[in-house]
Amino acid sequence: MTISPHAFTFVRELVRAESAIVLETGKEYLVESRLVPLARAAGHPSVDAYVADLSTRRTPAALKQVVEALTTNETSWFRDSDPFTALRQSVFPALAKTRPNRTLRVWAAACSSGQEPYSIVMTALDTPELAGWRVELLATDLSEEMLDRARTGEYSQLEVNRGLPATTMVRHFERAGLNWRINRSIRERVEFRQLNLTRPFPPMGRFDVVFLRNVLIYFDLPTKRDVLKRVRQVMAPDGHLFLGAAEMTMGVDDAWERVPAGRSSVYRIREDLKMEGSSCVL
Amino acid sequence: MRALIVDDSRAMRRIVGRILEDVGYDVVEAADGQQAIERLEEMDEPLQLACVDWNMPVMDGLTFITEVRKRPEWRAITLMMVTTESEQDRIVRALAAGAHEYLIKPFTGEAMLEKLDLLGLLPTSTGS
Numbered sequence A: 001m002t003i004s005p006h007a008f009t010f011v012r013e014l015v016r017a018e019s020a021i022v023l024e025t026g027k028e029y030l031v032e033s034r035l036v037p038l039a040r041a042a043g044h045p046s047v048d049a050y051v052a053d054l055s056t057r058r059t060p061a062a063l064k065q066v067v068e069a070l071t072t073n074e075t076s077w078f079r080d081s082d083p084f085t086a087l088r089q090s091v092f093p094a095l096a097k098t099r100p101n102r103t104l105r106v107w108a109a110a111c112s113s114g115q116e117p118y119s120i121v122m123t124a125l126d127t128p129e130l131a132g133w134r135v136e137l138l139a140t141d142l143s144e145e146m147l148d149r150a151r152t153g154e155y156s157q158l159e160v161n162r163g164l165p166a167t168t169m170v171r172h173f174e175r176a177g178l179n180w181r182i183n184r185s186i187r188e189r190v191e192f193r194q195l196n197l198t199r200p201f202p203p204m205g206r207f208d209v210v211f212l213r214n215v216l217i218y219f220d221l222p223t224k225r226d227v228l229k230r231v232r233q234v235m236a237p238d239g240h241l242f243l244g245a246a247e248m249t250m251g252v253d254d255a256w257e258r259v260p261a262g263r264s265s266v267y268r269i270r271e272d273l274k275m276e277g278s279s280c281v282l
Numbered sequence B: 001m002r003a004l005i006v007d008d009s010r011a012m013r014r015i016v017g018r019i020l021e022d023v024g025y026d027v028v029e030a031a032d033g034q035q036a037i038e039r040l041e042e043m044d045e046p047l048q049l050a051c052v053d054w055n056m057p058v059m060d061g062l063t064f065i066t067e068v069r070k071r072p073e074w075r076a077i078t079l080m081m082v083t084t085e086s087e088q089d090r091i092v093r094a095l096a097a098g099a100h101e102y103l104i105k106p107f108t109g110e111a112m113l114e115k116l117d118l119l120g121l122l123p124t125s126t127g128s
Helices: A005-019 A028-041 A047-057 A060-071 A081-096 A115-125 A144-152 A166-172 A221-233 B010-022 B033-042 B061-070 B088-097 B109-118
Strands: A103-108 A134-141 A173-176 A179-182 A190-194 A207-212 A235-243 A256-261 A264-269 B002-006 B026-030 B049-052 B078-083 B101-104
Touching (some): A005 A060, A028 A047, A081 A103, A081 A235, A081 A256, A081 A264, A081 B109, A115 A134, A134 A144, A144 A190, A166 A173, A166 B101, A173 B088, B010 B026, B010 B049, B010 B109, B033 B061, B061 B078, B061 B088, B088 B101, B101 B109
Parallel strands (some): A103 A207, B002 B026, B049 B078
């Protein structure tokens, strides 16, 4: 799934002409990942096909969409605040009742530049039921470049403006020149590792909570099904899965059930498919 | 939903005003803290949100926030500082004075809407 040099050049020229942003060679992954949802929405099997169509028709609205997809690149903290509220108000407190070893394991499966896993750690710190608990965060992403950024825990002014409550900013961040750096105590709680979701997962143990948000949209149906099945296999039987607001398991992998959690929803492995001591099902 | 924008830059008032109007706010403007207090005093409908610049002539944003917090009848107003001041101690001072949120200029429209979402002040009809 890589974009052709020809398509990349077209997109690069378009973005440069419209926004003065230069997408250097090496940004193919970024272009591909940003354009996959647009390609799918327009009914094209690949980004290349989408770009080919785009370059022939040059519809202004479609061109604008592409430029926007590539230029609004800051990920938010507490992106769509509802899942984090659900985590603090219902998911973490529920799990806290059933874990005598006072340890929780969370996997942020497509962590991008790190805002999501760090937001999860900050949410855990704000959950009274988890005071004194050990919360282990594994954060993975396909891109080593993103992981390197995430590990530094350093964000620009524009990035910290995005969805980060001011109280959290003064509590958990410090200035680093023109940037802001998340405190070491939070950085140290997150382990970053490269992982391709479409390949078999390496041994990583069981997770109580998995964040797999806004990543399934990039995959075709068989891949979505396969990823969800393998996620089940690394989930605790009473684990909670968070998907993006526009994603669902229905019709993809029916072993999950959607459970309301505050203004958000989480997915749990269906009661009738759980086996004692194991989440491996059918 | 009604919002007051307090900023001595007309351009900034227009930018913030447009973002808020797009999600359904009625917008009232003031060019400094003193004028903002006068607007509040003459207002007969409740105000949900005030976006306040820090550095302004006559009365600055921090003083305005402090004044608003002294008045029980204005307790329901959510105050957001919107400023170029980006030092950590400034943020702490604004929060201590009674600001609920702090948005650093320059910002994108999305960033402002995310702050409103955090404050529970994003009209739900538009989504988030």
